[in-house]
Amino acid sequence: MTGAKTKLSFAISGFPEFTPEVRDAERRWLAILAQVFESYGYANIETPSVETVQTLASKGEDVDKEIYALTRLAAAGEGTAKLALHYDLTVPTARYVAKNHGNLTFPFKRYQMQRCWRGERPQEGRYREFTQCDIDVIDQDNVSLAYDAEMLEMAVVALTRLGVGPVRFQVSNRRIMDGLAQHLGLSDGTLLARILDKVDKLSTEQLSDRLSSDLGLDAAGIDTCIRYCKIKGGPDAISDGMDALGLSNPDADAGRDALCALLARVEQSRPADFVIDGDLSISRGFDYYTGVVYEARFIDFPGYPSICAGGRYENLVGQFMKRKLPGVGISIGLTRIFTKLLSEGLLEPGRRCPTDVLVAGDDSFPEAEAQALAAQIRATGANVEVLPDVSRLDKQLKYANDKGIPHVWIVRDGQHQLKDMTTGAQADISVEGFAAARAE
């Protein structure tokens, strides 16, 4: 991959927009992702940008602070906001599945590529508006553990096809953390998970303070947590680390079995520039995860935020209907990955415009004839345009050159020639000949 290093600066801080040639590259990415997800049988859906505040709130302490609410400008001050922009695609999908339950076939496998919004402070890789590409399976009663592996496999295939790598995936299982909470005598693992989610951002002292003040852990408990977060590696390293902590109870054991089986399974198909490791410190910031949790980062940019993340949730849909519909999913942070490669000069921009042929001519070629010829060439399947009100051929050629249009169809005194803008070669042409060459 090649491209110039691009310094990103947007009209509104935190809200990316791109030139046409960069947008073309982004569309190529979206097409590749759609193709990968569909190759595994996932159907595309979209949900509204907006959910009720009630639907979105209370899924995790960090995102709660970042929710953008909507108010009609003309009705400012008219009481509390009821609608807000979604900050991810998992919660909206859970709501969608509950709403459309009777019209869906389960397991429901969907992908969703949409913008999300978070009112956080813009910084490298963190935007206020960004596109997420999510894959999820939601089933009735039970979701096969096979999908835990399928998610990871699809994410790896997708990133590979995009030319993104090397990448490290870190995988854990919330049931092990639930087991740890029980081991520590805590009634509920949610708060423990929220605190351990910050292990990379807090110093050991800060982490100890929060474990002590928020959970009432003593020095031994804190030490257990700190040692727990250092358990990383393959199935053996995970098992050995848990044994050394004496961490064994039904939840911890079930989580360990699932994690180790998953790690062994995905190791077989792992490309050389991808690392897939167990890492018990991974908990993800959302309260709704109940099983496997995933997180991926660039190996070459270790300080950059995670580029892909997800996990298993047993009870998310249950908030919106009486049935339990568990799911598992993974989300690829398209904007975050794309802008990093763009700013590092690792992204090949696309085309400035889709035109294949510019129909050009001098004063001897009236515009009405140019438009009629353009329509004929367009009918062969090519993308064709005319530059109206410009009779100087050099200006028409400059326009084609500036826009990266590969061919100019020049008409002078009734003679038709096609100019290849890359080589400069020029040869006689007719619509029939052009159509025949395209059909080959």
Place this chain on the structure above:
Amino acid sequence: MTGAKTKLSFAISGFPEFTPEVRDAERRWLAILAQVFESYGYANIETPSVETVQTLASKGEDVDKEIYALTRLAAAGEGTAKLALHYDLTVPTARYVAKNHGNLTFPFKRYQMQRCWRGERPQEGRYREFTQCDIDVIDQDNVSLAYDAEMLEMAVVALTRLGVGPVRFQVSNRRIMDGLAQHLGLSDGTLLARILDKVDKLSTEQLSDRLSSDLGLDAAGIDTCIRYCKIKGGPDAISDGMDALGLSNPDADAGRDALCALLARVEQSRPADFVIDGDLSISRGFDYYTGVVYEARFIDFPGYPSICAGGRYENLVGQFMKRKLPGVGISIGLTRIFTKLLSEGLLEPGRRCPTDVLVAGDDSFPEAEAQALAAQIRATGANVEVLPDVSRLDKQLKYANDKGIPHVWIVRDGQHQLKDMTTGAQADISVEGFAAARAE
């Protein structure tokens, strides 16, 4: 086109969302529109969902009331909102062109297919969130009048390819209305255009009242306006109507010449189920239009809101930079058209899932082998899935049937057969044979 009549009901009033098979049809529409726009050389861009309130406000009295402002939920009450969701794609594009001026080649031809938001009362065809598909040309100093015709031609081709029709386009030119304002002794045509834009919604008495109270017109002036709004038809009808009113001044004459030339030009390529008429009552609700204005409606659903609209604007970009960059564009109301066809049963839904082949088997076929076979079949380019944790073949076949998966690859006791779910036919198969059949 066929399909069941669908009663639309959404989780949040005014915010459409669709089942996977309807979304598949919507994606097909988006792909068709992109193809048509690209065939004329238009490049895709996207702008953020958000602009500053300052950028969006004061473009027309109706939309001002409908702007959705953003506030961080956690910071409610912290002063006035500075950001708001865009209500169309024209204003954001003007801002985009000003911002990216140095990186674009002019004439800049772009298309944009994005969601827009308006906080209006939801009713048939009017949503709070909807997708617009816009084509615009923006040039330096002057935009060729040829693009006035190209916009209309592209909109007609696009609607035809979508199978939307019969449709009536009504076309006018704001310069004629400016000429009318001068003819009436008014200093500025903006308010006149805003009032005449309501001609369909107001009774003659209400219209007369507003013309009298807001513009101070006397009975003769009001009569002129009412007769003006009835001038419709081809070039001759437009000219005759203006002559009968005695409406002639430099603006009115220039507008008439442009409108009549445009009508004559597009009449040649008009499909049989499209009507393209001049109609001087058309002014569009936005203040920024300065030349041609377009509006289209379903002929079969005359009370339904306009499905396509646009026009020429000389000074919109100038608000964001010191140069004058005029433009002309047209917007196709995708959601408005799509939901109408859907609710009338005129839309063919797409597929429920993209899967081509379900790999199935009984207890003699372990899941690891099923996944390995699925990977092999997927490598031929097909979309393939496995239904894990289900060993009963009848359940796997039911799943394929419910999801509309056309083929099931059945493995029993080492025998491979491909079942055609439409015909029920079943025949021996191998990966090599399948790949060869696909390549044909």
